Amino acid sequence: MDDERQRGGHLSRRAPGAVLLLLALLGLWLGAGVATAPPAAAHAELVSTDPGEGARLEEPPTQVTLTFTEGVSLGAGHTRVLDASGERVDTGSATVEGDRVVVPLRGDLPDDGYLVTYRVVSADSHPVSGAFSFVVGDGELVPTDAAAGAGDTDPVVGAALPAARWLGFAGLSLAIGVPVLLLAAWPAGWASARLRRMVTGGLAAVAAGAALTFLLQGPYAAGSGLGSVADPALLAATADSANGVAHLLRIVLVAALAVVLHAVWRRGNPSVVDVVAGSVLAAALVGTVAAVGHPVAGPLPALAVTAAAVHVAAMVVWLGGLAGLLGGVLREEAPADDLARALPPFSRLAAGSVTALVVTGVVQSVREVGSPAALVTTTYGWVLLAKLALVLLLLAAAGVSRVWVQQHLGVRRSRPAPRRRVTAHAFAAAEEPEPDPAVASAAGARAEVQAAAAAAERPALRRSVLVELAVGLVVLALSAVLVGTPPARAEVAQPVDVTLPVQTAAGEDGSVQVSVDPAAAGPNTLHVYLLDAQGQFTQPVDIRVTLTEPAQEIGPIDVALEPAGPGHYVGDGMAVPGAGTWTLAVTVRLDEFTAGTASTTFPVR
Incomplete structure (x- = not known):
């Protein structure tokens, strides 16, 4: 002792x-x-738009293109283009091409200001929303605050989703953790009616959590309220998504695991087949939790x-x-x-x-x-x-x-007993060695x-x-x-590194590469590279870079540039006044008769 x-x-x-x-x-x-850790995107962010935010176009575009940091889906979301009076001018047939969303527009749009609003779903199942505007001809720029609040998540839906997830997590702990305890540490517990009820309740909680999350995902993605949980269009959009399939599969797996565990409880102990089947189903259930959300993105x-x-x-x-x-x-x-x-x-x-x-x-x-x-x-x-x-x-x-x-x-651990030679006669007789009374007594005393x-x-x-x-x-x-x-x-602030087409009156003519680091409020470093249609550096007659924050009516602010090589300009110490969604516009004069523009937007937090 x-x-x-x-x-x-x-x-x-x-x-x-x-x-x-x-x-x-x-x-x-x-x-x-x-x-x-290297830079990574685990949540889609808008990289650029065409037309750019605040752009003034001589001719109406045939489509609007939004480019994100990663692949997105429309799902239960939306993309709309509205004129100054709030009427839709898109055809309602937006498509997703990898990380780009293309919104076709009606033909012959008049001179006017146009507002683009979007709400798409990123690979991690979270909605991404925002708005920007552009002008055709002599129209007036539509302020983006006209769409303020349109992309917000309903507060009730926003609170109900974590609650549904918590219910599923807690239920999974009971449905899997308790049987693991019985297998690994307490086999006698299979006879406990209380533990059986706990496991059954856990299975029901997992199924309920999955069903609630499935129903709430549609309103969450669409930015609507609880009244739309039974909307057939939203339900169909969720069912077509990987997130929705995972939750439906989780319900099926719960039902299968319930059948296996019911047989175990009825017999009072699990067989080898029960253990194997239950382990496979439990692993699959865990997989449906891990294979959605942040892990699948980035x-x-x-x-x-x-x-x-x-x-x-x-x-x-x-x-x-x-x-x-x-x-x-x-x-x-x-x-x-x-x-x-x-x-x-x-x-x-x-x-x-x-x-x-x-x-x-x-x-x-x-x-x-x-x-x-x-x-x-x-x-x-x-x-x-x-x-x-x-x-x-x-x-x-x-x-x-x-x-x-x-x-x-x-x-x-007790010292292993010495090996005994087993003869054929002893093996045939299947005689068990006599237990050592002293060892048995000591073990019994220790157990007491x-x-x-x-x-x-x-x-x-x-x-x-x-x-x-x-x-x-x-x-x-x-x-x-x-x-x-x-x-x-x-x-947090993410450096900007994009390549933009230079738009001229005759169409695209070369491209401009823009790098802003760290894309935060205060001093930043800007690099601009101008390339011709063949991808070679080209020297413009003149170049101008401006910063604008339309929602706060700031700008345009001219950025001081210094040449750093053929087709390369640096704005060292470019000051971004504060947080917001900023538009960086590049205006170049390629020769005496040709001028072009390119622009990109980036968030500053």
């Missing part, structure tokens, strides 16, 4: 050091990864989806196991022997889940945040920091429980001591596990909010 207490003391001293080391590694990984989607799947699986195994402990062996009427037998294997399972959560959480954070500035200046970053703080609290609570289990219920310790500390353990579970449910809620929040990368 003295040796047992001494060993427990060593464990109690080592555990806090291990936790601190783990947290230090997490900080180093996060700092190094965020600081060195670079290295396969790695991101894999990391997300491991992250989700680790969380549901941990939280579901905690819920199973509270509903099973931690109840007063449960046998103390079951508690002593179940806690050590679950403690090891939880430790593995924690390691997986930390590693995959770092991978996801580096990918979605991108820079230390984004971590503290965006909604996504602040929610992530709140989640990280709660996870650290969760790790601390779990550490306390794990140290107790190691001290009181850890079992040293462990059961007594578990029974004495059951109330304290129950409180500790309850704290872990409560904090874990809040972490799930923050995760549900993060899923619906544009990544931090998309909310």
Whole structure:
């Protein structure tokens, strides 16, 4: 017993050091990864438009083109072109070509101001909306504030979606985590009617969460209210999307898993076929959660989806196991022997889940945040920091429980018994060796001591596990909010690097490459490269660059340029006065008779 207490003391001293080391590694990984992460787009942003924002055209265009940082879909969204009186002048047949949305216009548009409003769905299932305007002939520019609020998400829909996701996450923890606990740590729990009800409720919650998310995705993408959840057009648009298919598949998988688990509960224990079938269905369910939203957008989607799947699986195994402990062996009427037998294997399972959560959480954070500035200046970053703080609290609570289990219920491996030569006669007789009475007595005494310790500390353990579970449910809620929040990368300033056609009276004549870094309020560095139709640098007779913010009626502001080589001009220290959607226009005179323009818009936050 003295040796047992001494060993427990060593464990109690080592555990806090291990936790601190783990947290230090997490900080180093996060700092190094965020600081060195390459640029990435995990949420579509408008790059350029044709016509450009605020452009004045001599002839009416035949179409409007919007180019985004990544592929988008119209889905339940819309793209509209309105004249100054608010009447639509597009043909209503917009098409998506990769990262471009092309909106055909009616022919023979009169001289007027035109307003383009759009709401498209990015690859991560989030809507992207905005507006810009242009002028044909002598018309007046239509202010973009005429479309203010048209692209906003309905507040009720915006609040209901995270709630539906949280319901699905919590249900997944019960539907998968509790059976994993029973398989790995407490086989006797298959006879528990309470745990059966918990798993059944979890399956129902997963199905309900998936159905609600499917119904709400249409109004979310379209910017409409709850009254449109049954709109056939919105339902069809959602069903045609990868996001919608994933949620419908999730409902089918839940039904299949319910059939497998029903057979297990009826028999009282799982067969090998049940375990294999249930594992496949559980993995597929986790996959439907990981393969939607942020992981499928941006670079290295396969790695991101894999990391997300491991992250989700680790969380549901941990939280579901905690819920199973509270509903099973931690109840007063449960046998103390079951508690002593179940806690050590679950403690090891939880430790593995924690390691997986930390590693995959770092991978996801580096990918979605991108820079230390984004971590503290965006909604996504602040929610992530709140989640990280709660996870650290969760790790601390779990550490306390794990140290107790190691001290009181850890079992040293006994020295293996010497091999005995097995003769053919003995093998045929199938004789079992006689158990050593001394070993059996010692094992029984140890089991009694462990059961007594578990029974004495059951109330304290129950409180500790309850704290872990409560904090874990809040972490799930923050995760549900993060899923619906544009990544931090998309909310901070992103350098502009685009190639634009030079529009002349006779059509396109060459191109201009524009680079603005960092595309933020204050000083910026501008590079302009002018190329001819053959892609060679060309020297213009004259060049002018201006900045305009139409919504705030700022500009045009002339940008001072310095030549830096053939066809290359630099605006070092170009000042952007403040946040907004800015238009950078380039006007070039190619020769005495030919002039052209090119423009692009970029957000400044």
